[in-house]
Amino acid sequence: MLYHLYETQRAVLNPFAEFAAASAKLYSHPLSLFTHTPMAQRVSAGLGLMHRLSKEYEKPEFGISSVEVHGVDIAVHQQTALTKPFCRLLRFKRFTDNSAALDVMKNQPTVLVVAPLSGHHATLLRETVRELLRDHKVYITDWTDARMVSLEQGAFHLDDYIGYVQEFIRHIGPDVNVISVCQPTVPVLAAISLMASNGEATPRSMTMMGGPIDARKSPTAVNNLATTKPFEWFEDNVIHRVPVNYAGNGRRVYPGFLQHAGFIAMNPDRHLKSHYDFFNDLMRGEDESAEFHRSFYDEYNAVLDMPAEYYLDTIKTVFQDFALVNGTWKVAGQLVRPQDITSTALFTVEGELDDISGAGQTKAAHDLCIGIAPERRFHFDVEGAGHFGIFSGRRWRDNVYPQVRDFIAKHQKAAAVAAELPALALETKAPLKTALKITTKPAAKAGAKPAVKRKTVK
16 A cells, blocks of 8 residues: 555656756746846755655666776677566676777676665666776676566565576676675675585685675664564565556565665765755756766665565575574575685675674675685775775775775686696696696785785685
8 A cells, every 4th residue: 555655646746846847947047037037046946956856766777888998998888698587687798999908808807796686776886887897897787676577477585586696607607706785795695605515616706895794793773673673574564565557566575665765764864964965056056066966866766676575585584594694594495505615716895884784794704605715815994985985986996996806807817827727737747736836926016005904814
């Protein structure tokens, strides 16, 4: 019933939102007579804000048409590599006629970015993808709004999410480097663990950023809600059926508008101030600041519905039973054993001010992945960064991305060296261990500064 009431409210507000947008232009366009009336700028700003608060926000586009690679402007084309009922695997294919740039791109590592299925669309990682494209071949999971998936496609559980990740890794190949941001850190670790347990080839590296591997550590408001409410509360209060005007009519979901309300409730003062500043920017004619506000909230306010089965599985498995860290999680009857991962390098990233995944939650992956050699496990704390700062904005570009890029490159080269070692050992008639030691010794860089926050986890 709540979903139907929301849709009714949205249908009523839509005409007013369009009226507000048109009226705002009427009072701000230089050729309009209303622009020259008293308080026209204030009226236009108020109507513009009203439009922003009442309009419907559709899924944005990635909008990445080009990227610079080693000083050369490269065209980027978004392709669909695989299509599943609840997700598309997207590839950002790069094209150029520059032979030198093409040779560089051919040898660059491949990255699979597993976007969160936790309310926002994969386009929230637009800046993550844009930076990665400078030095990598990039794929990303684009999760489908559950209200657009018909009941005929069946349910979607956390186990299915893990199955999707495994299928995408197999499709791309074992040379892939997996980056998971926030929520998917847990199912990605499970997917790779199960592949390792079954003797399958695993990715060259996995980078986990701001995720609840062990939600018991430094609990946040998100964690506290999950632990203070019984499982039945979530099923009774946040799960609703999709209305008839969508393809997924009748499907049980955790609606996006409820998730959005939860996002706002976490920092209401910050959002109130942001909108007040937007009003003042419109009043003063500061178009650049106003456009930044529009761009941010076009993304932030665009939300999707999550399948109820997946959401409830996540609440119980990750936030209530802590099944991964307790060693009790079974997927299709098979125990998830992160200690079975041996050949995949691990890099974890946490934001100092993250109010969604608390300090130590992501780093806990190192305590589970004991099969990975200590010299292949690293952790990076991002000073001054909140949750979004570890994958977007200035701190992502200047602090986090260089660490991620260098980590992937290091283990890409190590894997290539390892593949050549048998032949090298035969040619030199030297023991394989000796060849490895000589070949992989890092070269000293003149004037290089030590990375004080990045460290090998013992």
